[in-house]
Amino acid sequence: MAKPVPSEFRCSRRRFLAGAASLWLAVGLGLATAPATGNLDPSRLRSAMQSRYGGRGVAVLEEWFALLDRLAGADIDTQLREVNDFFNRRVRWVDDIDNWGQEDFWATPLETMGKGQGDCEDYSIAKYITLRQLGVPNAQLRMIYVRARIGRSQISQAHMVLGYYETPSAVPRILDNLVPSITPATQRSDLDPVFSFNSEGLWAGGSTQSRADPTQRLSRWSSVLGRMQDQGFL
Numbered sequence: 339m340a341k342p343v344p345s346e347f348r349c350s351r352r353r354f355l356a357g358a359a360s361l362w363l364a365v366g367l368g369l370a371t372a373p374a375t376g377n378l379d380p381s382r383l384r385s386a387m388q389s390r391y392g393g394r395g396v397a398v399l400e401e402w403f404a405l406l407d408r409l410a411g412a413d414i415d416t417q418l419r420e421v422n423d424f425f426n427r428r429v430r431w432v433d434d435i436d437n438w439g440q441e442d443f444w445a446t447p448l449e450t451m452g453k454g455q456g457d458c459e460d461y462s463i464a465k466y467i468t469l470r471q472l473g474v475p476n477a478q479l480r481m482i483y484v485r486a487r488i489g490r491s492q493i494s495q496a497h498m499v500l501g502y503y504e505t506p507s508a509v510p511r512i513l514d515n516l517v518p519s520i521t522p523a524t525q526r527s528d529l530d531p532v533f534s535f536n537s538e539g540l541w542a543g544g545s546t547q548s549r550a551d552p553t554q555r556l557s558r559w560s561s562v563l564g565r566m567q568d569q570g571f572l
Contacts, residue, residue, distance in 0.1 A: 378471065382570030383448060391452030398428060398451045402468070409472055418502055418520055421468045422513045429464070430455040431515065444558040446566045458498040461515035463562060465500045466536070467571065478503050480534040480541065482510070487528045494530070501534060537563065 380403065387395045405424055409417050432455040434443045447464040450456040456464075462481045469479055482501045485494040501510030501523065509522045512529070523529065534541045537559075566572050 377572075379570035386569045387448055387452055390449075394454075395452035398454070399448070401428075402447075402451060406468070406471055412472075414474070414502075417469060417472050417474065418511065418513065421465050421472075422520055423518070424468070425450070425461050425464050426515055426518060428454065429461060429515070431457060433457060442558065444562045446562055446569060446571065448569050448571070449565075458515055462498045462500045462513075465513050467566070469500075469502075474502075476536055476538055477506065480510070480536050480539075482512075482534040483532045484529040485532060487530070497529070499529070535559070 383399060384396060387399045402424070405420065409420055412420075429450055434440055434457055437443070437453060437455055437457070438445075444463060445453070445456050445460040447467050450460045450464045459481075466479050466481060470476060480501045480503065482499050484497050484499060486497040487494045499515075500513040502513065502520075503510050509524050511520050512523055512526055513520055514526075517526075523531070563572070
């Protein structure tokens with residue numbers, strides 16, 4: 339069984355509840371779909387990274403490009419493992435208020451790599467976008483808000499992980515910024531799913547039926563997509 343996630347590394351409860359409320363406002367609405375990824379523009383990405391984060395940021399970006407090249411055509415197990423490891427090893431956990439001066443800020447992969455630090459949402463977004471660039475279908479990836487229990491107590495904290503679904507009804511495999519191994523959700527008894535989303539849908543709990551498109555009503559996700567387009571991801 340995976341070790342429970344230490345409370346100091348999780349998203350704050352206030353931010354979690356605010357995010358949940360904004361997502362639930364979208365349930366039942368038919369909203370326009372925005373793409374999660376597209377053709378990379380390496381020159382724009384390099385320029386944006388250089389101007390914002392300098393040579394250190396560009397060096398990490400080049401490592402990311404090399405990762406994409408190395409994993410192109412690799413089997414899914416290798417892709418999941420190496421993408422998970424890439425961000426877990428290169429990004430230091432830090433709360434948004436210390437990283438961005440805001441209570442809740444969702445970073446693009448460029449911003450996460452440039453800073454070299456982020457919180458649970460930033461890890462999940464970066465892994466999601468990277469796997470999409472590798473050709474993993476959007477339908478197989480969801481960012482999952484969970485309640486993570488601390489030890490054997492009933493105390494829980496908000497957390498975000500990335501789930502890989504082999505089929506729509508499959509038990510997801512969990513990519514977590516604190517637990518290095520990728521395990522089926524059934525082996526993560528410390529995590530209780532609340533809802534999950536990607537750029538095309540919103541799912542309540544463990545449901546297989548999407549109930550809404552979050553890309554317009556979830557402003558932070560829409561903002562990330564817009565900034566990624568400006569930076570050269572889309």
